Every structure is written in structure tokens, then in C-alpha cells.
Amino acid sequence: MLPLKYLTCLMLTVSSFTGAESANVYYTYRWCRCIYSSPDLSDMVYIDSYYFNKYLFTQFNSTLGKCVGFSEYGIRNAEYWNNGTFVEQERNEVERFCKHNSQIRDSAVISKAVKPKVKLSSVTRAGGRHPAVLMCSAYDFYPPHIKISWLRDGQVVTSDVTSTEEMADGDWYYQIHSELEYSPKSGEKISCAVEHASSTKPIIYDWDPSFSESEKNKLVIGASGLVLGIVLAAAGLIYYKKKSTGRILVPH
Ligand SMILES: *[C@@H]1O[C@H](CO)[C@@H](O)[C@H](O)[C@H]1NC(C)=O
Numbered sequence: 001m002l003p004l005k006y007l008t009c010l011m012l013t014v015s016s017f018t019g020a021e022s023a024n025v026y027y028t029y030r031w032c033r034c035i036y037s038s039p040d041l042s043d044m045v046y047i048d049s050y051y052f053n054k055y056l057f058t059q060f061n062s063t064l065g066k067c068v069g070f071s072e073y074g075i076r077n078a079e080y081w082n083n084g085t086f087v088e089q090e091r092n093e094v095e096r097f098c099k100h101n102s103q104i105r106d107s108a109v110i111s112k113a114v115k116p117k118v119k120l121s122s123v124t125r126a127g128g129r130h131p132a133v134l135m136c137s138a139y140d141f142y143p144p145h146i147k148i149s150w151l152r153d154g155q156v157v158t159s160d161v162t163s164t165e166e167m168a169d170g171d172w173y174y175q176i177h178s179e180l181e182y183s184p185k186s187g188e189k190i191s192c193a194v195e196h197a198s199s200t201k202p203i204i205y206d207w208d209p210s211f212s213e214s215e216k217n218k219l220v221i222g223a224s225g226l227v228l229g230i231v232l233a234a235a236g237l238i239y240y241k242k243k244s245t246g247r248i249l250v251p252h
């Protein structure tokens with residue numbers, strides 16, 4: 001599931017009644033929230049809450065499509081609002097206020113979003129419960145909100161997963177690392193899924209166990225060692241040949 005996003009509004013009304021001996025201040029406020037996670041805004045919920053001092057007395061919830069009251073006054077107020085044009089206006093806020101403004105805000109973020117560079121690698125760690133550890137690292141992305149998950153043959157894996165927080169590089173960009181400990185099975189497919197504002201869909205990176213980066217490095221080191229060995233052996237042979245031809249055999 002994608003992280004929940006919020007768009008909020010707040011309106012405060014303060015009234016004070018000043019008497020001879022005391023001053024009382026009352027305030028009411030209205031706090032509305034648009035809550036969603038889907039990039040196409042299809043799961044948008046609008047919650048509009050009315051408070052007197054700090055007590056919530058009436059709340060509109062777009063999932064219910066009506067106002068709900070708390071306390072005697074709040075319940076009466078909700079019935080009154082549900083019976084008039086106010087509730088109609090509230091129902092329209094999902095489209096008029098929430099979707100409209102979230103679209104503007106999200107597109108402003110998306111236009112500045114930078115796609116992560118993702119690297120999957122095999123790491124070795126002693127003492128784990130499973131013999132293999134894979135690391136999925138995402139670098140140089142913006143904004144910091146990101147979700148990294150692991151898939152085993154398309155199924156989400158949640159156990160034996162450890163992840164860092166999004167870490168600031170100090171240059172506007174972020175990085176994150178997630179590790180999966182597992183026991184490899186032949187023929188299975190392990191993937192790392194990355195969800196980020198830079199893409200409307202999760203991007204899946206499949207692990208290719210046949211040729212990991214560390215194995216590639218080992219191969220390069222091995223090949224270099226072989227070349228060095230051949231060169232040294234050849235040099236030794238040439239030196240030996242030169243020495244043996246230069247030697248004068250003295251018969252005894
Ligand atoms: C809105 O109503 C739905 C459906 O009853 C409920 O699941 C949800 O928790 C409510 N939201 C709030 C903020 O109360």
C-alpha cells in the first residue's frame with residue numbers, strides 16, 4: 001500500500017466575553033482533511049471536523065456521506081446539517097476542494113521528483129538465520145517519501161526484511177537501503193519493488209543470481225590474477241633460458 005497523503009485546512013473563530021471579574025475566551029475551529037494514497041485520487045476521503053474549545057462535536061465523513069454528531073448538541077447539529085443544503089456542499093468537497101487541490105499539489109511535486117537509481121546486490125553477512133542476503137539500494141531520489149518492498153515469485157515478503165530510513169545526502173537528494181535475508185531456492189524469482197512519486201507505478205527490479213556484481217568482481221580479479229601469473233611465469237622462463245644459455249658448462 002502507498003503511504004497516505006493529507007491535504008488540510010483550518011479555520012479558527014475566537015470570541016471573548018469580558019465580565020467585571022473574569023474574561024472567558026471561547027473558540028471554535030473547523031479542521032478539514034483530504035486523505036488519499038492512490039496517484040489517480042480515486043480513494044479520496046474528505047473529513048471535516050468541527051470543534052468547540054477542544055471538543056469535537058460534529059464531523060462530516062465522505063465515506064458515510066453524512067455528518068456524525070458527538071455530545072447532545074453535536075448530534076442535534078449533525079441532524080440539522082444532514083437535513084439541509086450543507087451536507088450537499090460537503091459531499092461536493094471531495095471533487096471541488098480535495099481532488100482539485102491535491103492534483104495541483106501532486107503535479108507540483110511530480111515535476112520536481114527525481115527518479116531513484118536502484119542497485120540490487122548480494123551481500124555476505126555472518127551469523128544470519130538464512131544463508132543469503134540481498135540488498136536493494138536506491139540513490140539520488142527526491143522527494144524523500146519512498147517505499148521499497150521485496151517480492152518472491154511475485155508475492156510480497158515481509159519477514160526477514162530490514163530497512164534504513166530515507167537518509168539525506170545533504171544535496172537535496174536521498175538514499176535508502178533495504179536488506180532481505182533468505183534461503184535461495186532454484187528457479188525462484190526475487191525482486192525489489194520501488195514506489196516513488198517519480199513514477200505512477202511501482203518499478204520492479206529482478207535479481208539475476210547468475211551474474212551478481214560481486215561475482216563479476218571476483219571474475220575480474222581472478223582473470224587479472226591469471227594474466228599476472230602467466231606474465232610472471234613467462235618472465236621467469238625467459239630469465240631462466242637467458243641464464244642457462246649464458247652459462248658455460250665446465251666438464252669435470
Ligand atoms: C469515515 O467513515 C469510514 C466508514 O465508516 C470509517 O472507516 C473511517 O474510519 C471514518 N473516518 C474517520 C476519520 O472517522
Ligand SMILES: *[C@@H]1O[C@H](CO)[C@@H](O)[C@H](O)[C@H]1NC(C)=O
Pocket residue numbers: 079080083
Ligand atoms: C428536516 O427538514 C424538514 C423540512 O425542512 C423539517 O420538517 C424537519 O423537521 C427537519 N428535520 C430535522 C431533524 O431537522
